[in-house]
Structure formats: C-alpha cells, structure tokens
Amino acid sequence: MFAQKFAGTGLISLLMGLALTAGAQQKPQLTDPEIASVAVTANQVDIAYARIALQKSHNPDIRNFAETMQRDHQSVIKQATSLVQKLHVTPKDNEVSRSLRNQEQKTSQELRSKTGHAFDQAYISNEVAYHQAVIQTVEDVLIPEAQNADLKGLLQQVLPILKEHLQHAQSIAEKLGAGTN
Template identity: 30%
Template sequence: MLKPVLFTIMTAAASLPASTAAAGQRPAVEQAHANQTKLDESDREFLEEAGQGGLLEVRLGQLAQQRAASPDVKRFAQRMIDDHSAMNKRLAALAQQKGVPVQQELSREHREEVDELSRKTGAAFDRKYMSEMVDDHEDDVEEFEEAAKDAKDADVKRFATTALPLLREHLAMARQVYDKVK
C-alpha cells in the first residue's frame, strides 16, 4: 500500500518542474539559482562591497551622533544614516533579486574601523570621522561611476547610476564639513 502512495508522490514531484517550465515559469529555487548564475562576477562584487559600505556609513553615522562635538558633523552623520539606510534597502532588494547574499553584519575590517574611531571624542572625533567620510565617498563615487559605466547587468548599472548624484552630494558635503573641523 505504501508503494502506490510513494509512486504518486514521486511522479507528482518529477512532473512539477516540467509543468512549471511548460507554463513559462520556474520554481523559486531554480529561478534564484538562474539569477545568481547570470550575474557577472564584477557585478556581484560591486553589490557585496556596496552593501558593506552602506552598512559602514550607517554605523559610523550612528557613532558620530554619540561622539561628535560639532553640530555640522552631527547633521552630516544624520544625513548619512537616513540616506544610506534608504540606499541599503534598495540595494538589498536588488541583491536578493539577483541571488546575491547581503551581509547584515560589518566585515572584520569595517568593525576595526568603527572600533578605532570609537576611541575618539569631541573635536578629534570630528576631524577623523570627516576625514574618513571624504576618503570613503571619494572611493564610493569612483566605484559607482565604474559600475554605472561597466556593469554587465542592466539593473546593477541602473542602481549605480541612480545612486551617483547622491554620493557626489555626500562627497561635497563631507569636504565642506571637513574644512570646518580640520
């Protein structure tokens, strides 16, 4: 009696991919794998690095809210928290669509950066934080410009292109605030 039931289950399972393929659909796991394998390695790396960078921007902004002395630095930090949190959500949705895992925790290197900065307070914190924000946004703009130009995937290219004006604005703001606190 068990054999006919097992045979029916196996037959149904074997016919599922064929029936969904015939309907022009793929099972979710198969679709995620197809998206993952379609993404160029450089596009994948860009998404992963952008995700880590966004997490770092938010975490450092939160730290600046606690430790900065300058109201300008605190305003800049809040802007980083707000803008990069929103950008991180868009990036996470894109990465999930493309089958790229998005880390929710900072890398060891970024944790060390946060730890080093957390040892400073007041004006010393302001100078170091804003110096890092200038350097970081210079790197971000360069990486996003490259992805906007060279990404193979149209969605990755569009994400980089639409994020660039905001990152350029952040860089200009970071330079302006850094000039006030250095």
C-alpha cells in the same frame, strides 16, 4: 592628516586599487551578485560610522551629516535589496565586501578611541576619504562591470548622492580644519 592616514589603510587602498586596475589589463571581474554585495556592504559601513558619530559627537554639523548618512545609505540599501529580490539574485560575499567589513571594524575602533574635536575631525576626514574611494570604485569598477541594466541604473542613480555627500563632508572638514586629501 587623518584622511591621509586612512587613505593608506586597507579599505581605501583596496577600493582605490580596484578603481585603478579597472583601466589596466587585469580588470577585476565582479559578477552582479558580487557587485550587489559590495554596494550593500559599502552602505552598511557608512551607516556604522554615522552611528558612532551620533553617539560621540556634540557638533551640530557632524550630527546633521551623520543623520544624513544614516538616512541616505539606508535608503540605498532598501533599493538594492528590493532590486535583488526582484531579480531573484542573492548578493555574493567576496574579497571586496569582506575587506570592507574588516576595515570598518578597524576604523570604528580608531574612531571610538577619539573624543571631542579630535573625534569630529577624524570622523569627517574619514568620510571624505571614504566617499572619494567609493565614488571612484563605483565609476571605474562597479558600473562598468555590472551586466544587469537595473543594477547598473541603480549604481548610476546613487552616484550623484555620493558626490553630494563628498561635497558636504569636504565643507564640514574645511570648517573644522580637518586635514583632507
């Protein structure tokens, strides 16, 4: 339902498209500074969604999940920021990071328009779709494209956390009867 709607939007389509083209002849070419920008932006986006959930939801499962998203994704941003400072690398804005921010604005507006159980279902369905797309992109594009071993290591370290988030979101979605992929 809602997740399927979001799966067709620009953000999810872009991330899935990046992941799918990774195996094709025209593999995306992202530099380490661009990968760093995408990683930080993707985490910032999920923090923004979590803040909306904490403002709007009264469901303890949703609130707990949103608090986890805020805490975990803020931790990843701190690690990434520390790493780029250590490496003397400046994250470079790019088409992917710009698209992530643009889609976040649209998705946030959509989420803010909902209330109650409809909001909870929309939020968690979006989280399932978002984490599926981000995991696929990290596995198929960001890790293979990363040239710096420390950056690649950070991405590999974050992957199990993203998968835990996905499983947690899927569990809540099932509980709420939210349509997911």
